[in-house]
Amino acid sequence: QTEIKIKEEGFWRFSKLAIPVHKDPGKDFFGVSLPLLESISKALEFPVASMLPMEAFTVVRKSFDARKLLKEPQFVYTVDMDVKKLLNLEPRAWDFISRLEPKLGSIEYMPSRKVLADLISILHNLVDNQHGTKQEEARDGIHNKSFNRSLFSKRPKVAVVGSGPSGLFASLVLSELGADVTLIERGQAVEQRGHDIGALVVRRALQPESNFCFGEGGAGTWSDGKLVTRIGRNSDSVLTVMKTLVHFGAPPEILLDGKPHLGTDRLIGILRNFRQHLVQLGVDIKFGTRLNDLIVENKQIIGIKVSNARDESRSNSQSLSYDAVVLAVGHSARDVYQMLLQHNVDMVPKDFAVGLRIEHPQELINKIQYSSLAAEVQLGRGKVPVADYKVVKYVNEGDEIVNSCLEDRSRSCYSFCMCPGGQVVLTSTNSSELCINGMSFSRRSSRWANAAIVVTVSTNDFAPFSGHGPLCGVEFQRHYERKAAMVGGGNFVVPAQTVTDFLDNKLSVTSLPQSSYRLGVRPSNLHELLPTHITKALQHSIAVFDKELPGYICKDALLHGVETRTSSPIRIVRNTDSYESTSVIGLYPVGEGAGHAGGIISAAVDGIYCGFALAKNLNLFEGDI
Ligand code: FAD
Numbered sequence: 001q002t003e004i005k006i007k008e009e010g011f012w013r014f015s016k017l018a019i020p021v022h023k024d025p026g027k028d029f030f031g032v033s034l035p036l037l038e039s040i041s042k043a044l045e046f047p048v049a050s051m052l053p054m055e056a057f058t059v060v061r062k063s064f065d066a067r068k069l070l071k072e073p074q075f076v077y078t079v080d081m082d083v084k085k086l087l088n089l090e091p092r093a094w095d096f097i098s099r100l101e102p103k104l105g106s107i108e109y110m111p112s113r114k115v116l117a118d119l120i121s122i123l124h125n126l127v128d129n130q131h132g133t134k135q136e137e138a139r140d141g142i143h144n145k146s147f148n149r150s151l152f153s154k155r156p157k158v159a160v161v162g163s164g165p166s167g168l169f170a171s172l173v174l175s176e177l178g179a180d181v182t183l184i185e186r187g188q189a190v191e192q193r194g195h196d197i198g199a200l201v202v203r204r205a206l207q208p209e210s211n212f213c214f215g216e217g218g219a220g221t222w223s224d225g226k227l228v229t230r231i232g233r234n235s236d237s238v239l240t241v242m243k244t245l246v247h248f249g250a251p252p253e254i255l256l257d258g259k260p261h262l263g264t265d266r267l268i269g270i271l272r273n274f275r276q277h278l279v280q281l282g283v284d285i286k287f288g289t290r291l292n293d294l295i296v297e298n299k300q301i302i303g304i305k306v307s308n309a310r311d312e313s314r315s316n317s318q319s320l321s322y323d324a325v326v327l328a329v330g331h332s333a334r335d336v337y338q339m340l341l342q343h344n345v346d347m348v349p350k351d352f353a354v355g356l357r358i359e360h361p362q363e364l365i366n367k368i369q370y371s372s373l374a375a376e377v378q379l380g381r382g383k384v385p386v387a388d389y390k391v392v393k394y395v396n397e398g399d400e401i402v403n404s405c406l407e408d409r410s411r412s413c414y415s416f417c418m419c420p421g422g423q424v425v426l427t428s429t430n431s432s433e434l435c436i437n438g439m440s441f442s443r444r445s446s447r448w449a450n451a452a453i454v455v456t457v458s459t460n461d462f463a464p465f466s467g468h469g470p471l472c473g474v475e476f477q478r479h480y481e482r483k484a485a486m487v488g489g490g491n492f493v494v495p496a497q498t499v500t501d502f503l504d505n506k507l508s509v510t511s512l513p514q515s516s517y518r519l520g521v522r523p524s525n526l527h528e529l530l531p532t533h534i535t536k537a538l539q540h541s542i543a544v545f546d547k548e549l550p551g552y553i554c555k556d557a558l559l560h561g562v563e564t565r566t567s568s569p570i571r572i573v574r575n576t577d578s579y580e581s582t583s584v585i586g587l588y589p590v591g592e593g594a595g596h597a598g599g600i601i602s603a604a605v606d607g608i609y610c611g612f613a614l615a616k617n618l619n620l621f622e623g624d625i
Contacts, residue, residue, distance in 0.1 A: 186290035
């Protein structure tokens with residue numbers, strides 16, 4: 001049922017405008033089509049759709065809805081209407097507008113954060129005015145509004161460690177606000193990182209410092225590039241990140257798409273532009289440089305020790321002085337966690353989830369989700385998006401099978417990081433551990449659909465590793481990653497089992513179905529890889545998922561082990577407002593590795609807020625955050 005609300009003076013917002021697939025121009029069209037005008041005219045009770053001027057309408061969001069309860073899958077639009085423009089171009093609409101208006105409610109907005117609006121303006125101005133003076137003027141104009149220029153003569157020195165989304169966005173904000181920023185990244189720039197990942201996939205040569213987790217753009221670069229987030233799709237901060245990505249080359253449709261995604265191929269170009277912009281701002285970017293230690297005096301950061309990332313001995317560390325350090329190292333930098341422990345930095349174990357990665361032929365998922373419409377997918381070039389899915393099973397008291405094998409009753413089993421048209425990839429950072437994840441290219445045109453199926457774990461599960469203090473969750477991960485490497489037999493071969501055999505708890509004896517994982521799979525019994533209560537919860541939940549997605553359990557579905565790095569196993573404790581560590585002055589833990597974000601967008605948003613908070617602490621910025 002279409003909803004109409006007054007968005008602001010002179011603008012109405014239509015939501016839930018549904019167009020059946022057969023009438024819609026398709027997933028790649030974000031303009032105003034005649035079928036969309038028909039749907040709007042119906043909502044306005046205006047008799048002739050073709051008389052409504054297209055210019056009066058703007059598409060704000062377009063999503064695809066293929067729920068089974070619908071007669072036919074449909075595209076669902078949110079559209080804004082400029083009332084003045086409509087009445088100028090079609091005065092006969094007046095009667096219909098005036099009849100409806102008194103019945104309409106208004107959209108309630110969260111108050112906008114001024115700092116973020118300013119950041120967007122800075123970026124707009126810089127990108128629109130490519131030439132020196134204009135660029136400077138544009139930035140000066142903004143700075144004069146909210147930023148403390150008197151302090152610019154002595155610029156505070158900030159080290160941002162890690163060039164994932166959180167580190168990049170923190171660097172952007174801090175350098176825009178006048179800090180002297182050094183961005184330190186143990187991995188390589190995307191060009192060299194691409195070669196290193198190629199060598200891993202083709203020759204099994206894992207570079208411990210440049211791989212799927214480490215390098216420019218962080219863990220999100222060789223990923224599916226899904227930009228969905230649970231922190232509020234329409235919030236200013238999320239929009240700021242999205243708009244910034246568009247400035248750096250992402251397709252503008254990500255602002256409209258209900259489930260935006262980029263894909264690795266696009267992310268690489270965006271990151272190059274991002275880098276160029278930071279360099280223009282004066283950011284000193286040091287790739288292949290690893291943070292080895294913090295230099296702390298009287299509980300205050302005074303600098304860091306770094307070395308060439310390839311120097312395993314760490315004996316040639318160089319000391320560098322900084323006023324503050326933003327720690328944006330992601331959740332695979334276990335050496336950094338260990339180092340923080342030695343400095344008594346406040347950290348606590350955090351819940352996360354572990355499990356397996358399931359892979360199906362994409363065609364099968366298309367059929368399950370779309371039935372006869374599956375033919376329209378055409379390897380990502382068709383009218384409808386490549387099908388995805390999201391499943392969740394709460395393990396609750398009424399659930400006999402699971403209750404019998406779980407000590408606590410608050411777990412859930414769910415699909416995570418689903419990659420339609422993607423491939424399973426190795427996310428280990430050293431050869432004695434084995435863990436996997438999924439990635440895709442922008443078209444999502446591979447023959448496979450993969451997703452993690454994971455079960456939540458918490459401190460109860462980490463009890464056998466309690467000797468490691470706050471790092472007990474890290475040890476839990478490591479234990480099962482080592483087990484997976486052993487069961488796989490080495491060389492990054494992944495233990496795998498057909499879903500049907502996993503449900504029967506028996507080793508697959510016939511040959512396994514093909515996998516997208518390039519380094520090979522080995523028939524195994526995955527029940528041996530993870531604690532029994534987890535494999536039982538997986539077994540039970542997969543059976544339930546098959547009821548929701550009939551055909552999910554099939555001979556071609558293959559499980560791969562193990563998926564362990566779904567989010568950070570620790571939280572580095574920080575002050576809520578200042579973003580500063582509660583134990584070390586001048587240390588700013590940020591992003592996923594610090595346990596304050598999960599996913600590309602939320603990590604970027606955390607980086608933005610941390611950037612503003614630190615700038616405020618350094619007297620570079622006076623506004624509210
Ligand atoms: P990271 O991106 O992990 O970046 C941390 C950076 O710090 C790394 O580049 C690392 O090299 C560097 N670093 C670490 N230690 C040091 C040190 N000592 N010295 C110097 N540098 C250091 N999320 C989504 O939202 N959508 C997806 O589709 C998606 N797909 C994914 C696919 C894969 C294969 C993986 C691995 C992750 C995926 N994620 C996805 C998760 C997402 O990538 C992360 O949530 C996000 O990148 C976290 O950002 P971050 O900045 O906190 O840390």
